[in-house]
Amino acid sequence: MLELAGLSMRYDMGGRPVSALDAIDLACPAGSLTTVVGRSGCGKTTLLRLIAGLQRPSAGEVRGRPDRIGYVFQEPRLMPWLKVHENVAFGLSQSLPATTRHARVSEMLEQVGLTAFADAYPSALSGGMASRVAIARALAPQPDLLLMDEPFAALDAFTRRSLQAELVQLWQQRRPTVLFITHDVEEAVLLGERVVQFSAGRLVGTHGVDLPYPRDPTDPDLLHHRRAVLARLLQDPHSQDARP
Ligand SMILES: Nc1ncnc2c1ncn2[C@@H]1O[C@H](COP(=O)(O)OP(=O)(O)OP(=O)(O)O)[C@@H](O)[C@H]1O
Numbered sequence: 001m002l003e004l005a006g007l008s009m010r011y012d013m014g015g016r017p018v019s020a021l022d023a024i025d026l027a028c029p030a031g032s033l034t035t036v037v038g039r040s041g042c043g044k045t046t047l048l049r050l051i052a053g054l055q056r057p058s059a060g061e062v063r064g065r066p067d068r069i070g071y072v073f074q075e076p077r078l079m080p081w082l083k084v085h086e087n088v089a090f091g092l093s094q095s096l097p098a099t100t101r102h103a104r105v106s107e108m109l110e111q112v113g114l115t116a117f118a119d120a121y122p123s124a125l126s127g128g129m130a131s132r133v134a135i136a137r138a139l140a141p142q143p144d145l146l147l148m149d150e151p152f153a154a155l156d157a158f159t160r161r162s163l164q165a166e167l168v169q170l171w172q173q174r175r176p177t178v179l180f181i182t183h184d185v186e187e188a189v190l191l192g193e194r195v196v197q198f199s200a201g202r203l204v205g206t207h208g209v210d211l212p213y214p215r216d217p218t219d220p221d222l223l224h225h226r227r228a229v230l231a232r233l234l235q236d237p238h239s240q241d242a243r244p
Contacts, residue, residue, distance in 0.1 A: 031175040033180065037182055071147045
């Protein structure tokens, strides 16, 4: 179980304190898929960085942080001088035997449908393919916790849809705990077992989505959940300019 207890982050902006996160309490059971939704600047990236241990909180703590954490950024951040298979292998421990490393990379490339591009350089990939490589790289070390910071935000709607479906499949096969950040309410309810709503650094609501996977984005039940999540966000005085 990953637990956030009173997690707060205050930045100093030229002597003026800026509260990016305010006393966040949240528990994520092992193997759960939680989406976090909120408008730009509400503290979502700060939340992931604190959970990953990349930053120290001003107050509160992260409990139950596993050793193996995968992180997927909004941009794929591949290393252009390395081939696709070398990018995927990058996060694997050097202490693993070469045969295990090779097998892990091959398996991940197969799962994201990029076996034929193993020897390509990132410059030869489309945006969607590069995102797939970034997901394969994060999953190759078999993380217990997968942190995803708006990984599909820059993709076209068709590519985003297929990557959303692939992510759900990968999660169901391996069951890491997933925290998926998005500003898109539709994506949040399509993917999450539970949607956590953020506004101005505060957790303002959690909403369970009790629908089976794979989910159909046109399912009227999903629309019902989307409305409920959006209504909670719009209720908040800090979220007046949020849009569906
Ligand atoms: N290093 C920093 N120094 C000062 N203020 C910061 C720093 N990083 C973030 N902030 C502030 O903290 C708040 C939350 O930022 P954060 O990047 O976590 O939000 P976000 O929800 O991820 O935004 P977006 O969706 O646009 O990426 C913002 O007001 C931002 O200006």
